[in-house]
Amino acid sequence: MKCGVIRSDGRLIVSTAWRADRPWSRLRGLLGREPLRADRGEALWLVPCGSVHTIGMGYPLDLVFLDRQGGVIDCHEHVEPWRMRGARGAHQTIEFASGALSRLKPRLGDAWTWELA
8 A cells, every 4th residue: 555645625634544446455445454543643545436435444444435536515523333325426525533523523515535654
């Protein structure tokens, strides 16, 4: 996976964001990895990805779903293990530690981009 940053309308919002854009990296996702840390501003950006599951996870996640252009179309906070979430029209999904969205406060229509660090 590549490591980069996430910007919202040009401003830095996540300082450490891994990008899973290959079949194996998307399939594995966060399974078997250290949990993301909200206090460090960590995230996993999955593309293409319109839905995710938390099967096998030991902790909840916050999720942001984006369209093809990077516009925020849906968000879910504190998705418990053994659940599934998706969004109609989603092409990209970003996973965060539970509690991160209360700090980031994403709004529908915000333009998010991932950039190589």
